[in-house]
Amino acid sequence: MSLTSSTPSDSARSASLAARSLAVLPVHSRNNALTAIHDALLSAKPTILDANAKDMSLATTASKDGSLSASLVKRLDLSRPGKYEDMLQGILDVRGLPDPVGQVSLRTLLDDGLELERVSCPIGVLLIIFEARPEVIANIAALAIKSGNAAILKGGKESSHSFEAISRVISEALEKTEVPNAAIQLVKTRDVIDELLQLDRYIDLVIPRGGNELVRFVKEHTRVPVLGHADGLCSVYLHADADVEIAKRVVVDSKCDYPAACNSAETLLVHEEVLGTVLPTVAEALLQRGVSLLCDARSKEVLREKLPSDKAVLLQDTGETDYDTEFLDLKIAVKTVPAVGAANGTAHTSDPSLDLAISHINAHSSGHTDSIVTQSKEAAEYFMSAVDAAGVYWNASTRFADGMRYGFGTEVGISTNKIHSRGPVGLEGLTIYKYKIRGSGQVAGEYGAGKKAYKHEKLDL
Amino acid sequence: MSLTSSTPSDSARSASLAARSLAVLPVHSRNNALTAIHDALLSAKPTILDANAKDMSLATTASKDGSLSASLVKRLDLSRPGKYEDMLQGILDVRGLPDPVGQVSLRTLLDDGLELERVSCPIGVLLIIFEARPEVIANIAALAIKSGNAAILKGGKESSHSFEAISRVISEALEKTEVPNAAIQLVKTRDVIDELLQLDRYIDLVIPRGGNELVRFVKEHTRVPVLGHADGLCSVYLHADADVEIAKRVVVDSKCDYPAACNSAETLLVHEEVLGTVLPTVAEALLQRGVSLLCDARSKEVLREKLPSDKAVLLQDTGETDYDTEFLDLKIAVKTVPAVGAANGTAHTSDPSLDLAISHINAHSSGHTDSIVTQSKEAAEYFMSAVDAAGVYWNASTRFADGMRYGFGTEVGISTNKIHSRGPVGLEGLTIYKYKIRGSGQVAGEYGAGKKAYKHEKLDL
Incomplete structure (x- = not known):
């Protein structure tokens, strides 16, 4: 790893x-590099937290005068309980995962002595641009090395002290390993993002880690494929038969567990029939946690009847853009899904209300993670098939959308792309494949109409 | 399918x-649509070939006055023996393949009663822009419908008669099926490519089928992910121990079987030690097939000694750009790979010449398909690991790079992308996945340091 001041x-x-070179390095060499990084970061914890404290102090000041958002400050904080340990554990988890390189996903006998094989391999060079979240450097370095990819890291100015401290430690640790020095590059030069984004000749994938604006900027200024998500607009839908206790647990956790996270819920859809039964309990729990409820007319009307007056008075109205807003805050937009009788001619669902909820989600959610609360397996399966999102859940909190929670060790980010990798992206998402053919002089001209025929026999992997 | 004159x-x-709607349509409904398309195209063969003859006659004229390339004319011709039948067979092959939608590729027990599942699903809307090759409409329609994707097709003016005839037939055939009318759209309006490329809100993937210029234009004018290849610069490398007969067969087929194809070889790399033993036989066979050999000084010198003088006189010199040129013609650039003694300190190969060949390929080939001719399993495996291409072959012709030959039924194109799909892209390449979680009210806040732990138990698929 080099802390580089050279040109992009x-x-x-x-x-x-x-x-x-990294692409042909055996897995034990890549794992050894992860061990080295882990051990070095463990010993250097006090130094790194000192550096992080400097960033935090500057950021807190900036937050007070409004030039930095509170959620960004929160993401910057490496001293939050368990955060440093999670970062270290993530490296070991990645080390413990199977080698993602060299996995055979298809084998076909094209003809006698002519075998086709599809094998996973690294993508090449990743460019990671991030704002806050200094622990991302360690995650990314671990995932990149394990998956055989080189990575260029460009951090934001808010995390510059933490970033420099962590990268110095990683850099020294890697010097004693077989991973080539230039495989992980830390670009410190300022104002070079535009230039980096033009280097599609060398860079195979850009991963922006940060707010919507960063992601949008990157997408608009590069021809390199971009992996990530701009918005994390997640919804929870309470179906007509939602269990009140499950609804309360799922909605409260989806909204309140970590409101600044992309996998927090921003919209609550409620079937008309449970406005007076399930919603009041859910609403009361949310209000108790300090959540502002932005309600449509119908849900507000019912809630005002059902809630104690000291709670009812807190209800607000939805504005025009609230169903399209990622609040990243203790706010949720509530919308009623009308109860519609079974329609004639709808082939694949018998519940038009469910279709209305799905249409709303497909039109307004960002394809990140959406959850349904229902007792009906049929409704849940239909919802999970028809909602076009990276994560579709049944009776579970949207907050589960996370690489560590999915068992991927850690993640380079969560993708709402519809090509390559979708959802939390771990090792597998950083590989592509190549097709190998092993023959003994076979030529294509021998096959075809009136000539030899392909066997296309599926072989065991 | 609709022949639309509406706005993009x-x-x-x-x-x-x-x-x-297509995404939730059962596979039998999608297969029925393929049967309908196949049967209709079979009956309409004479009509369609008539239309194609009109395109061919215009194109042949344009080719004579130089405004259209000969290779484009060749691609336009639907009456070439077996081409129409291949197109029809491709539809049936796709119908016979397993449903690519709903395939489970990962199942993990996150905790008791909390299951994570990764399931394949359609990407959404494909935009396919193509120049010649009218049979592409049928391929794409079949692959799109089977994989549950909608497709917008925009054909070039050279194939406009064939295109209209085929689309009318497909359109009528689909009217009697469950596939929604708007799922396959044929845009006839002219000059709308720019506008279509801006519609990243609706379009999930663009597949340009055509020459380098089209692909480059598309890549530079859209934020929608682009699947395809600009160049098909394939190489064959004859290693020091190459078998002369295999070398001749592989090189001749790679170059001559269909020179206008993207998977034809453009560069021949030859280990210095076999310049005088293997290369002369290969060169003579190529010259006999009318191939121009553009040689570097060393290979020309040896060939002039070894070849009969009437052949030797045909040898030409390489120009500066010949190793970076996709000739699409009966031309091949020959380059000598110096015999270098085993170096000290190269950890993963004992043959520096092999590394030189690989470096040349990684620097000059386009990541499409590259082949090595060698008797050494070790050299072949190293070559296939280290060459960064969609197809890496051992003792086999580069011409095998093709969806039909790989057993994919047909293909939407060959991708040199390093994300999502690489190589020939069939049904699997047109899907993405989503993560489903099935729970009973679990919330993320219950898990973590000092709380519940994730089980992350791998479940059978």
């Missing part, structure tokens, strides 16, 4: 060359 | 809505 183009070119 | 934006929006 030199960095990218040397990363690209390093990626070739 | 209306087309895309209705395709996007149709994609939602």
